[in-house]
Amino acid sequence: MPSSAGKPPADSTAAQLDAIAAELYALPPEEFTEARNARAATADRAIAASVKALRKPTASAWAVDLLARDGQLAEALQLAGALREAQDDLDAAELGRLSRQRRQLVAALATQAVGLARDRGVAVSPAARADVEKTINAAVMDAAAAAAVMTGRLVRPLEASGFDAVDVSDAVGGSMPGVPDAPAPTRDDLAERRARKAAERALREAERAAGEADRQLAGIEAKLDKSRERGDLLRERLEDLRSELARLEADAEKADRETARLEDEQKDAAAKARSATRDAERARESLK
Template sequence: MPQPAAQDDLDAIAVELYALPPSEFTAARNARASASDRPLGARVKKLPKPAVAAWAVSLLAREGQLGEALELASALREAQDDLDAAELSRLGAQRRALVGALSTQAVALAGERGVAVGAAARDDIEKTINAAVMDAAAAAAVMTGRLVRPLEATGFEHVDLADALGGSAPDGGAAPPPPTRDDLAERRARKEAEKAAREAERAESEAQRELARIETRLGKARERADLLHERLEELRADVARFEREAAEADDEAERMDGKREEAASVARAASKKAEAARAAVEELAR
């Protein structure tokens, strides 16, 4: 069994070699094997040439483009452990879009380094990135930058990592242990509490918005009420003035009515005198 220091040396050499385009790998590997001491050189000589798809995914990892995918992977595994169907559906759609975008990015990066990627290799790139998203051990393998063959996730089984890496497997290549019942209960309780908190925050926000709307309407209603009260006071003052003027007009009409009676009486007396005078004149004329 190789010593840890020797294994570290092999892994470091493998990282350097797998950073080269696949067409340059074999010559560079053989040269490095010849330059190393015999035990290490023999192991370097056994490093397999990477498939184009595996090399392109390692390139993507070295360029730091897989961070978002691995964050999504963690959320997916948590939703899967919690049997959260709605969250799995939402994250699944996000996963497909992200895997497609990263596959395109990997092909572009390979092209910038003069490596053409065929249709079959493109499919393998997408399957490998998807496997890294779906499986923590596959993600750890991809992030070493020493992938030599494509990976594929099949259902909920762990991804087969046999002979997938040049050098050692990360952390012995073991898949993470399944969560215990207590872990799941705690995680579900935390998610339920977080969901309840989000719902409470949404309810609080909506209540605050409704309060603001009502306060705005209240302000307008009070402003209108004040205006109408002012107008009502003005109208009351007008009514009082009109009542006074009407009473004065009634008094004036009553006085005029009395004077009319007096004038009518005088007019009647004058008419009688005038009639008597005309009669006298007619009598004299005979």
């Protein structure tokens, strides 16, 4: 049996290669090839060939690597878990909300990645920016893609296509981290989660309906207060008008009595005038 004395364990070799790859992929892409060749020349014989085989990253992959090393992908990967749970639960409303949040977050992270690259003196073309967005979106949608991105050693962009697994083959310089299999939810677990989601939706709907009912009640009570106030004002006005009417009726009766008295006086005066006129005519006749 051949001796393995002096030969580093396989996992140690992979760790060394990954450490060297992480250093190299932190460099701007135009510096990568020269630095890689120099590092391969001084590396242990066990990994020298592997170092030499490391591929230069594309501009989009390097920008995503910057974002991963900067620690700004944690929120996106938290969203990834929530998205997968919503898919498992078949919660369309929650899935729609998370999908909108995902698109906004992916676009914002892509802008940050391009900004980090620009700060390092590397311009990212519009086409490369599109690849940055696709890669971040793939990391959100797929656990294996997320693991590849989080190494900070990505060499090519990734893309999620429908519900198929993202192709991460040859996407990482160095070793590809394993993705632990998540335990498949049991029927009881799914039923419990769906029941909880249904109860939460029912609670939200009940709270919304209660809030709407409270708003309607407040509006009606406000209108009722105004109506009562108007009724009180109208009743006060009506009392004033009744008092005024009674006064006017009394004045009218008084005016009627005065009119009757004056009419009687007018009749007497008219009779006296007629009598005086006749007396005056007889007096004139006697003078002729």
